[in-house]
Amino acid sequence: MRKPTKRKPTLRKKTTKKKGFFGKRFYTILGVVLLFLTLAFTAFHYRDALAFYFSFRSKHEIKLKNTSKIEGARIFQVLSNHPNKVFGFDVSEYQGKINWEEAKIIEDTFQLSFVFIRATAGKDRVDAKFKSNWVQAKERGIIRGAYHYYRPNENSIEQAENFIQTVHLKKGDLPPILDIENLPKKQSIDSLKVGLRRWLTKVEKHYKVRPIIYSGESYYKDFLQQEFKDYYFWIANYNFFVEEIKDHWLFWQFTEKASVPGISGPVDVNIYNGTPKMLNYLVIQ
Secondary structure (H helix, E strand, O other), X not given: OOOOOOOXXXXXXXXXXXXXXXXXXXXXXXXXXXXXXXXXXXXXXXXXXXXXHHHHHHHHOOOOOOOOHHHHHHHHHHHHOOOOOEEEEEEOHHHOOOOOOOOOEEOOOEEEEEEEXXXXXXXXXXXXXXXXXXXXXXXOOOEEEEEEXXXXXXXXXXXXXXXXXXXXXXXXXXXXXXXXXXXXXXXXXXXXXXXXXXXXXXXXXXXXXXXXXXXXXXXXXHHHOOOOOOOEEEEEOOOOOOOOOOOOOXXXXXXXXXXXXXXXXXXXXXXXXXXXXXXXXXXXX
């Protein structure tokens, strides 16, 4: 019997992975450079506002309780960009007890002339601080407005009735406000819009004034812009590099991290897209 011949093992060539044109070190350096340029651009862009913080605030030993210096600089810059507009803030029970005597000015420079106060949420919730905030804002001469936090999965008429039973608007108050931020879990977007329209219609019929709608800019563009174009909007947009109010925003909530005297926690700050005289035409006559 013939013995089988042993085959020589075939030698495989070692394959070497081709390295990219740029190594890890290059991308690390590039990242550091881009970060430095971003910080340098931000510092240059906010140079006046930052100078305010590092000079005036240091000189007077004023501490920022809720706001970083960068965010504080942006707030100062945005407010400075709107010298002919009107500034205000909004509060709820989350701000706790407010010293309304002190809550008159922001950044030691800009007067706060109006306030939005949360009144109700859903079909049965009343904000724990609404009554006291509502009365004290009026006593301090601040133009006040009440808003309802809408819950998409609850009956819209019952929510409207909750707001109507809680809020008694008077001459000089802002129109009622519907706050819609969330998407429904148990109904379609079309059904949500029907519910919103029912709330708005019932509230308008009761107070004889058209409500204002509050929402984030993305929510507004995706779900509200077309169907509710006959309403005024109060828009929330906290984008760090957005510094000018848009023409179609009646109010702009541009930060949620401001420090306001007399309030212990962070505060939302808003700009009215008009002059003080125009704001007086907006309120209930």
